[in-house]
Amino acid sequence: MIYFLGRYLHPQFEIFSYLRLVEYLSARAIGAALTAILLTLFFTPLFIRYLHRHGFVDQRRDTGVVSSADKAGTPVMGGAIFAGCVLVSCLLWCNLANLYLLVVLIGMAWFGTIGLFDDLTKMRAKSGDKGLSESKKLLWQAAFAAFVVILLVSPVSPVPADQAGAFYIPFLKTPLFNSVWFYMPIVFFFILVVGNSVNITDGLDGLAIVPSVFVLGVLGIFGWILGNAIWARYLNYPPLPGAGELAVFCSAFVGAGIGFLYFNSYPAQVFMGDTGALAIGGCMAVLSVMLKQEALFLILGGLFVAEAVTSQIQDKIGIKWLGRRIFLRAPLHHQMQYKGLAETKVVIRLWIVAGILALTALATLKLR
Numbered sequence: 525m526i527y528f529l530g531r532y533l534h535p536q537f538e539i540f541s542y543l544r545l546v547e548y549l550s551a552r553a554i555g556a557a558l559t560a561i562l563l564t565l566f567f568t569p570l571f572i573r574y575l576h577r578h579g580f581v582d583q584r585r586d587t588g589v590v591s592s593a594d595k596a597g598t599p600v601m602g603g604a605i606f607a608g609c610v611l612v613s614c615l616l617w618c619n620l621a622n623l624y625l626l627v628v629l630i631g632m633a634w635f636g637t638i639g640l641f642d643d644l645t646k647m648r649a650k651s652g653d654k655g656l657s658e659s660k661k662l663l664w665q666a667a668f669a670a671f672v673v674i675l676l677v678s679p680v681s682p683v684p685a686d687q688a689g690a691f692y693i694p695f696l697k698t699p700l701f702n703s704v705w706f707y708m709p710i711v712f713f714f715i716l717v718v719g720n721s722v723n724i725t726d727g728l729d730g731l732a733i734v735p736s737v738f739v740l741g742v743l744g745i746f747g748w749i750l751g752n753a754i755w756a757r758y759l760n761y762p763p764l765p766g767a768g769e770l771a772v773f774c775s776a777f778v779g780a781g782i783g784f785l786y787f788n789s790y791p792a793q794v795f796m797g798d799t800g801a802l803a804i805g806g807c808m809a810v811l812s813v814m815l816k817q818e819a820l821f822l823i824l825g826g827l828f829v830a831e832a833v834t835s836q837i838q839d840k841i842g843i844k845w846l847g848r849r850i851f852l853r854a855p856l857h858h859q860m861q862y863k864g865l866a867e868t869k870v871v872i873r874l875w876i877v878a879g880i881l882a883l884t885a886l887a888t889l890k891l892r
Contacts, residue, residue, distance in 0.1 A: 526555070526616050549748060552617045552772045557779035560613040564783025568605050572787065572794050575599035580647055582795055598792055601643045603800015606784045607636050613776035622769040623682040624747075627675065628810045629773070634668045635719055635806025639798035655798065662716065668806070669715040672813060673708045683814065687762050693819040694888040697760045700819075714818050718809035721828035723801035724835045724855050729792035730785055731857060731871045735827050735878035736804050737781040742824055742882050743811045744774025749889065750815055760892050767815060777807070790868050824885035827878045831855040 526546060545551040575581065582600045611629065618625055642655040649655075675681055676688055689704035701707070726732035749755045751768025784800075787793045796804075805828075812821045822829055838854035853862040860870045 526552075549751075549768050549771055553744070553748075553775035556613045556617040556772050556776035559616060560609050560776045560779030561783045563609040563612060564606065564780045565786060567609065568602065568784065568787050568794065571602070571605040572599050575601060575794070580643075582797075595795075598795055600647075600795045600797040601640065601799045602784065602788065602794035603636065603796035603798075603803055604640060606780050606796060606800050607632060607803045609780045609783070610773075610776050613779065614773055617776065618772050619769050622766055623680070624764075624767050624814050625769045625773055627672065627682070627814060628770065628807050631668065631672075631810035632803045632807040635665065636799055636803030638664050639723070639800065639802035642798040642802075661720075665716055665719055665806075666712075669712045669719075672715060672810065673712050676711065676813075677704055677708065682766055683764065683816070684762070687764070687816065690762070690816060691818070692816050694823060694885075695891055697892055710818065711813050714813065714821075715806075715809040717832065718812065718821060718825065718828070719802065719805040721825065721832040722805035722808070723798055725828050725831040725857070726796060726801040727855065728857055728861075728867050728871050729790040730788050731874060732796065732801060732804070733781050733785050733788055734875045735825075735882075736808070737778050737785075738878050738882035739808055739821075739825050739828075740774045740777045740781070740811070742886050743808075743815060743817065744771045744778070745886065746815050746817060746820075746889070747771045747774060747811075759889055762816070764815065770811060770814065773807075774811070790871065820885055820888065823881055823888070826881040827874055831857065834859065 576599055580599060580601055582595050582598045610632070614620075614625070614629065620626070638656070638661055642661065646655040676683055681688060687702075689707040690699035690702040691707050691710065692699050722732050722736060725735070747767050747770030749759060750761055750764040751766060751771070753763040753765070756763040784796070788796065808821075808825065808828075812818050817824075832855070834851060835855040838849065838851050842848060842850035851859050853859045857870050857874060860873075861867065865873075
């Protein structure tokens with residue numbers, strides 16, 4: 525809204541000349557971040573009271589670690605207010621005609637809606653283990669993944685046609701391959717895996733939101749660079765015209781994430797729930813695909829990858845195939861807790877790991 529209003533007013537009226545700032549991504553990114561922070565700080569307490577009044581509180585689930593017992597009764601579905609603040613900030617500051625942005629917003633909304641139904645199902649059943657079935661969630665997530673795959677090969681794709689099937693890995697200037705038939709299955713499964721990775725990580729107070737802020741912050745920098753033809757060519761990346769708008773989205777996300785951490789840090793006043801975890805996972809997955817940084821996510825989102833891998837190895841290989849545990853507990857953060865580390869120490873140590881991984885991913889920009 526501010527973007528379109530500024531573009532209309534500043535050429536027409538001298539008094540609104542300062543609105544020419546909307547032409548600059550940096551100005552709108554700062555505005556989006558500040559708006560999202562303020563919205564989150566103001567509305568989250570109101571939303572917490574609403575959740576308390578209507579009984580939308582966490583349902584106890586046995587994770588095999590001592591600290592899980594005191595989580596019951598904490599309001600859940602805080603991810604709804606988080607995602608809502610990101611959306612409002614984007615409506616104010618972003619160019620809503622940008623297809624890169626629209627796909628990411630749709631991804632966040634789609635996955636967040638799946639998470640919302642999952643949370644509501646748990647509330648009705650009064651059990652943390654009785655949400656939507658895994659098959660139902662995967663079916664709806666697969667529908668969106670298929671939509672992205674079709675979009676990328678369609679004439680209206682925001683990604684240049686010569687880059688539609690290109691798969692890049694860090695440190696290499698040229699794509700590993702450029703084939704739609706090889707690339708599209710990777711995109712499909714990447715969205716499914718990354719879309720669920722935050723949900724697996726979101727098990728301790730504040731654990732998931734800070735690494736998510738790191739990931740989106742770095743992807744925002746990539747978006748700004750790849751959307752700028754001069755900087756992209758200087759750093760040996762293929763230019764992605766229009767991708768710079770994603771920097772504004774990422775700034776709004778970072779702002780809302782910082783605001784949400786104010787209430788989600790230990791001891792948490794609200795949990796993001798599956799609503800927030802899936803919304804974050806969905807937008808991270810789509811951002812990585814739109815910016816052609818799927819392989820980089822193995823570094824940038826290494827914490828989420830480790831959490832997802834340990835959980836799947838434990839459940840699918842250990843429990844279901846071998847009939848025994850491979851790890852003492854899974855995912856990774858519960859393993860650390862089971863070994864005697866306090867919850868806050870586990871969270872802060874994993875934040876540090878996530879920060880190191882984010883800086884490493886950022887370094888690949890120049891090491892190319």
